[in-house]
Amino acid sequence: MEMKHRRTMRQRYALKHGILKEFLAEFLGTFILVLFGVGSVAQTVLSRNAMGETLTIHIGFSVGLMMAVYVAGGVSGAHVNPAVSLAMVILGKLKFYKFPVYVIAQFLGAFAGAAAVFGLYYDAFMDFTSGILSVTGINATGHIFASYPARSLTILGGLIDQAVGTGMLVLCILAINDGKNIGAPSGMEPLCIGLVIMAIGVSMGLNCGYPLNPARDLGPRLFTAVAGWGWEVFSTSDYWWWVPVAGPMIGGVVGALVYFLFIEMHHKQPEKPHEEEEEDDEEEEEDLEEDSSLKDKYEMITMS
Template structure:
């Protein structure tokens, strides 16, 4: 009786349409990424570096992406990044009509992840800021959730930073999941993808903290705008907000084209096996040839006699 009830519950609650399952997977995966990633930044900032440092932030985002890929990978591919989804569309690995659903799920997941971090550390935020949430200044906390440029960084420099950083992320992801390349053992792909973020973090994090993900940056930024930081989150840094949105999308497309042109295009392809229809036609032709040869032989014997 209990088994029947469990089965009926599963039948009643399980989603039937694939896109809804993929939507939920992308939402939850991006939520996990932002919770671990932004959570590691929050712990570092709010403890005034006593319980965190740059390395722990790198670990937080790396493990966060790895866990996000494990959570969503088997259902949706675990993109958790509009730039990755766009690259998959360009390469024909994701149907274009699914792209808006993936992006919406990723933005909502990132927004929810930021809300969870704020709720988790609400008391610490109030103690650190005395209730005044700001983007700049000695007690700034806006950078916990979204990226902001370093003082030395120009708009062009920031755009290039995001194109190159996201390009390397997507390029390496494509190499890991490419069956025609060395790839990674089945089930280990998320670990390898997490290590990409670690590599990018320790080598390209100086300029703006390697957001590399429009959903991961804009979703939490929108949350801070409505949660008390105000519209300053969009105006700070010469209206920096659009760069970690547009730059990664361009980087994802460039990486997809480069990887396909340099690597994937040149993989040896197995020749398609002939179908049964072709084989039957060849057999019929052989039979006709045999019949023609036998008639010809008989004709030659008659003429010779």
């Protein structure tokens, strides 16, 4: 009876359009990434490092991304990042009309993930800040949700930082999923991608905390703007907010092109055999006299 009920539920409510399924997958995947990642930052900051440290944050984002890929990978590819989606469009691995759908889902998922973290730790936020939510100062909490630059970092330095970090992320993702390269064992791709985030975090996190993802940064930043931190989240640090949006988009495209030009383009292609055709004795004699025209008498077929 229960199995029949489940089957009826699927028949009635299961989505029929693939793009809607992909929208939900990208939304949920990004939600999971932000919930675990930003949640690890919140736990560390609000406990004043009693229940977390820098390594804890690296683990939170790494495992968060890994789980996001496991959840959404089989449906949408689990881009959970507009920079990754744009790179896939450039490489022809994602249809252009799907790009805005993916991006909207990613931003909404990140916004919802930030809201969930704030709701989960609302009492801790109020205790830590005495009810005053601020971006700067000794009890600042805006950086829990979005990235802000180190004092020494310039705008140009931030753009380069984000372009390089995101470029390496996309390049490594392409390598992990490249069936003509070593690749990752089937089912282990999410773990490998999570390890890439860990590597980036422990090597490139000093400047601004490696956001590498316009949705993961801008979505939570928008949430803080409307949840009590105010529009200072956009104006602080010389209007830094656009750097973790533009930098990853540039870096993702560059990383994808570098992998294609250096590796993927040079993979050995399968040979294309000639399809044999029956010919008259007269045609065979003519073929022997004109070897240069042989290819024109055969139809090329591509092996799948």
